[in-house]
Amino acid sequence: MTNTESLPQPKRGRKGGTDTGPRNVELDRQNPDLLVPPETDHGTVPNLKFSMSWAATRLEEGGWTREVTQRELPVATELAGVDMKLNPGAYRELHWHKQSEWAYVLEGSCRIGAVDQEGRNFLDDVQQGDLWFFPRGVPHHIQALDDGVEFLLVFDDGMFSENSTFMISDYFAHTPRSVIAKNFGWSAEQLDALPDKEKYIFPGQVPPPLDSDHVLSPTGDVPRTFKHSLHAQEPEHFDGGTAKVADSRNFAASDTISAALVEMEPGALRELHWHPTDDEWQYWIRGKGRMGVFASSGLNRTFDYQAGDVGYVPFAYGHYIENTGDEPLVFLEMFRNPRFEDISLSQWMANTPPQVAADTLNLPRSTVEAIPKGKPRIMR
DSSP: OOOGGGSOOSEETTEEOOOOSSOOHHHHHHOHHHHSOOTTOBSOOOOOEEEGGGSOOEEETTEEEEEEOTTTSTTOOSOEEEEEEEOTTOEEEEEEOSSOEEEEEEEEEEEEEEEOTTSOEEEEEEETTOEEEEOTTOOEEEEEEEEEEEEEEEESOTTOOGGGOEEHHHHHHTSOHHHHHHHHTOOGGGGTTOOSSOOOEEOOOOOOOHHHHOOOOTTOBOSSOSEEOGGGSOOEEETTEEEEEESTTTOTTOOSOEEEEEEEOTTOEEEEEEOSSSOEEEEEEESEEEEEEEEETTEEEEEEEETTEEEEEOTTOEEEEEEOSSSOEEEEEEESSSSOOOEEHHHHHHTSOHHHHHHHHTOOHHHHHTSOSSOOOEEO
């Protein structure tokens, strides 16, 4: 018999009671602020969490992929995400899509290539901590290097699905071979081995050194690199951690998506703030944390997150993030906007006439005057 006293219970003081019926105890342990919400939580706020582990995984000979879109997380209308793994040498085949693609390399390394509308090409290698960005409609491919690769893809449309992209093998399979032959000047015999359906992810050989793989285009290379070495970028340092912001100011090609990579020490707080332009899409990489979200009109809800979870904050919702684990918390926050922008609650108060804030919050004027006028984004 299970000892109910050793289990987390929906109980606080005289409120709630023990749960002796069917339950998923592991999920209750992972989500203590759902089981026993803070007293400040109130009302109904949309679900703002979905784990990649809850998503269906598509298995292919060269790797796997899974996604969290608006289908899985209905509130996520602006952005969708894909977690993909390619084995050494494997390809994510030549393809394009209607949405722009932003990516972060989680582990390993790969080669990425693209050709833009002017016939200018791009080819480069990326490793853990690097970003890439392909504008919508620009055809591209990905191939894992000798250690394989896992990466996060983010698209600027909540309804995007990785399972419905434009793939070259699928295009050829559904075009009359006579048309293909005429288009390329090929003979019918040269088309015997064409795929009869999409290949999507498939095995290949590890590519040769980058220099020998590069194709010289008569129109040259793309004018703005599609790669950004976020791992080499100097972070902003705060009392409780660091942040690296990548947007159109330092990654010019990324003209529809901006992001911040945040690392927080145990117990640290990503301050009370909101974003004045767009929804926030999050991917939690390491550690454990919780996020409290204020939705106006007295509505507030708190969620717990761990590695592999996707979080979401609708436009203008006030929120904070706190590291509740005993190791550094690392997560990405992304926006469908070329510029990263946020508004700090403390900075707003510090730059408002102090008597106004003191009278509003029933605080001593001296307490308000002591708020630093800077921007303490992460604090202990």
